[in-house]
Amino acid sequence: MRGRVNLKCRYHKAQSPLQQQQRRQPNTDRARRLHPASITCVSNFSGRDWDDNARYSVRSEGWRGRVPLSVPDARLAPECLAPCHDHSVRGLWRMMLLVALLSPALSGGLKILQVVLPGDEVLQFSPNGNNERIILGPGLRWHENNICATRSGLLKKASKNFYYVDSHQKRYIPHEKEFVIGIILRKKGDNYLIDIGGNEPGTISCLAFENSSKKSRKEMKPGDLIFGQLLVANRDMEPELVCIDVFNKTVSMESLPDDGIMFTVPLHVARMIVNPENIYLMSIAKKINYTVIVGFNGRVWLKTEKQRDMVAIMNCIMMLEFMSLEEAEKNVFRLLDSFLVPVQH
């Protein structure tokens, strides 16, 4: 029992509803009450950009809420849908409607400004007592009163003072609160070592699953897939995952069943398909029933009844790497049809 009590305290500290409320997300509780296990916080994919000789640090905040980058005002972003669709896509429609109702009126929307290279100056900003605030997302850093880009990509502006660079990357860098699909490498004492695609393997405690205690643990073998949320992930520490949320309930799924397929896509494709405004996965669902789980480390797990359908949907999702969304939407039905043509014997 002692182990169980410690677990609650530990995980509550990181994700207590009170703390999240203090971060000015008034819609959080309501969202959670309505769909307790299915709407969860999706991502916070910016790190902190440090100046290497800094005596002070300028923190660039990530944003909580929708990873899909259409959040008009980061501070009021509602918690987003879990990236898990089920066979009947009705559940997903309900969630999307709910999210649309909860989000405040769009004020300006998302603007794509320009393609930037590292070192490009975006703005001049010197902090004075004016209470002006600029929120920097991933890919930007503040150096000597200039805000410059650190990666190549599209500079986007989500609200009147929120900027970030959207880049097309393949390598995953772990960040807190992101959902990832991991592969179990081995058991190490009371933890499992998991490969999440970053520079070092993450760990997950055997107790970090729903309904597990010291007596009854979840046994998993190397090679199993697991879908969890990163509790601790910064550049200095080993990443840690959990499969439960604040209420000690499972976050959509823990270990994924054996009969699906998992493949890797670039990170921007994973973020694109999780966007609730993006109907790509829904248009595929019109033809085939399937279950998909998207991890922010670029790993996507898919399951359908027939193998041919799995390969078809896998190719549809991988097409997004090279095509723009409009082109892919036009081609998706043609591709699916070519796979679904019955084999002539």
Add this chain to the structure above:
Amino acid sequence: MSKHACELNFLSRSDGSALYSIGNTVALASVNGPGEVKKFNRLYNRAYLEVSYSPSTGQSMIGERALESVITRTVEQVILVHLHPRTAVNVTIQEMQSDGLELSTSVNAACLSLLDAGVQMKSTFAAVTCCLTPSSTILIEPTAAEMKESVAVATFVLDGQALNVLSAHQEGCLNAENFNACLKACQTAAKDVFNFYRQALEKKYHTCNEIS
């Protein structure tokens, strides 16, 4: 000035790659990182950068090691290494064709592959080679034949913002006045290289433009 051409994301398995050519010299660079690092090379507060260069013919020997160390020291100044402690960034450069401009083609290919991989950097960088002929003309990006006839060859790696010199490599006899003239000529030519980078990346981001 010779023609520049490049293709980004050339290799499917690397985090970033670029096939780059200046005239008849072609190099392929691939970047993997920030990723796992051997215990021996692990640094507690920054990323470990490793550059490996393979020539198109023959074994890699001392000359290639010298080239690797020049490229490593240039790239280290530019990548934000303190953002990724205990990781390694591996840059691998393969020379496909050589017409005398190995250093500048490799350095530019490395820069483009780092841009493609999304490794965080302070600025972009570009290398420009020039040579001084016996009649005191400065030729930018000479061919191997022109370099043979020249008095001195200088390569400058310049940074993308203020065109400061990140590294300089020079062979032959140059007095101070000629050295400065070469530097000025290279700084002017570097602006074209940076425009080329910008065009290559704009092409990459506009073909897969998301609606959101």
